[in-house]
Amino acid sequence: MKCTINEVHKYVNEEVTIGAWIANKRSSGKIAFLQLRDGTGFIQGVVVKAEVDEELFTLAKKVTQETSVWVKGIVQVDERSPFGYELLVTGLEVIAEAVDYPITPKQHGTEFLMDHRHLWLRSKRQHAVMKIRNEIIRATYEFFNQEGFVKVDPPILTGSAPEGTSELFATKYFDEDAYLSQSGQLYMEAAAMALGKVFSFGPTFRAEKSKTRRHLIEFWMIEPEMAFVEFEENLEVQEQYVSYIVQSVLKNCEIELKTLGRDTSKLENIKAPFPRISYDDAIKFLHEKGFDDIQWGDDFGAPHETAIAESFDKPVFITHYPTGIKPFYMQPAPDRDDVVLCADLIAPEGYGEIIGGSERIHDMELLKQRLDEHNLSMDAYQWYYELRQYGSVPHSGFGLGLERTVAWISGVEHVRETIPFPRLLNRLYP
Missing domain, CATH: 3.30.930.10 (Bira Bifunctional Protein; Domain 2)
Known part of the structure; x- marks a missing residue:
């Protein structure tokens, strides 16, 4: 089922596909967290190494900030999240890779941010x-x-x-x-x-x-x-x-x-x-x-x-x-x-x-x-x-x-x- 992030509440425990960008990511040895955005909102995608094939987990760890993707996953309730839901990722496909995105998670000056508005x-x-x-x-x-x-x-x-x-x-x-x-x-x-x-x-x-x-x-x-x-x-x-x-x-x-x-x-x-x-x-x-x-x-x-x-x-x-x-x-x-x-x-x-x-x-x-x-x-x-x-x-x-x-x-x-x-x-x- 294709949907947007602001619609995931309709599909709890179901598998959905979302077109999104990678806003940020972090990973440990056994799990990768993808911060996804699609314009309607933000949701965390969780990729568990033990539950996906090696190719998908490797892709999740190396995918770059602001790369556009099709992400497939099961919607789960997450009370720790301000949004209330997260996505247990089961598939990831790159649409277009972003290389050297200039606005990184670090602090930037106002003029720099305005130049890149x-x-x-x-x-x-x-x-x-x-x-x-x-x-x-x-x-x-x-x-x-x-x-x-x-x-x-x-x-x-x-x-x-x-x-x-x-x-x-x-x-x-x-x-x-x-x-x-x-x-x-x-x-x-x-x-x-x-x-x-x-x-x-x-x-x-x-x-x-x-x-x-x-x-x-x-x-x-x-x-x-x-x-x-x-x-x-x-x-x-x-x-x-x-x-x-x-x-x-x-x-x-x-x-x-x-x-x-x-x-x-x-x-x-x-x-x-x-x-x-x-x-x-x-x-x-x-x-x-x-x-x-x-x-x-x-x-x-x-x-x-x-x-x-x-x-x-x-x-x-x-x-x-x-x-x-x-x-x-x-x-x-x-x-x-x-x-x-x-x-x-x-x-x-x-x-x-x-x-x-x-x-x-x-x-x-x-x-x-x-x-x-x-x-x-x-x-x-x-x-x-x-x-x-x-x-x-x-x-x-x-x-x-x-x-x-x-x-x-x-x-x-x-x-x-x-x-x-x-x-x-x-x-x-x-």
Whole structure:
């Protein structure tokens, strides 16, 4: 019976055939242990000298790391294994021999591993991170589909910048200037006016010269937008969504979290509602903690976010930021024109902001005023302005950065491990 590693539980005490790679091996005089992987998981193959012919045992002892094989064996329960099963090998056939595989079981430097990212992905740790990333994506689609959202794909090439910044990758679009998208948000607002509740999932690009463990040049964002939804309801959707994906990972990625040594007790507590602190109170809190460098009107850096997050055991919303440090499209607070109806969701354990969201301006005169204040061309934003001209409604949305969220949930330190092929300030290869 041909099967995959994640299916062996169906065939206990039966003989199966698995296509796999040799992740690692060790042997004594009478027994050889083959660590096998096939993409779906890892299992140990045991080759007992006394129970197989000499040719098979010799092959098992000499087969090299990352050689591809057909392995035949009897599935056995193994309570000592994190996986719960092992394979008593009865046959082994080499498909393609790997010679001098560069990533050996010894320690390697980060740059070496990044140069060999195409191979590093095969390791048990990287496999676990990618499986958790996949589960977050799967749970994202499940959550928004259950909540009545429609998936919409915004363009990657745009003629303007949603954030109005200079941190853009510019290119020529025939005889026009174009940019790689920083966010699909503005287009998702248009989609929300047509479909009510929408979400996108796609790549975004920031030409930001940052080398921190939280930053990538190319990353993926989940961006929902909702018509007839105001600020408070927007926050509720965010905390329900984050709770949902965390609990889905706990339920479906137990082996992967164990592989990474993740303290799951910290994740079990991640359930809505989440605490909230206003920007004003956050400034006071930081001053009490000795952060005299931060003043009202400044944006928070990583040390400030971490200090605030450490006071809570769940993600925390920081709300009502100053108008001057936020993008042009955010709705002012009803009782104050110096702050906007926005929130950043800060993850625990020093992982920083994972969501930015706000109620959007729905008054066309105020939007025109904001475009003028930000020196943004009305010609470029005419279509966005028209969303307010033809049946405007209160609406809200947010964006979740996938890689930071994967890093937090999986417990890895750097976002470069949370995307298959990271694009960093000094890295475009492989």
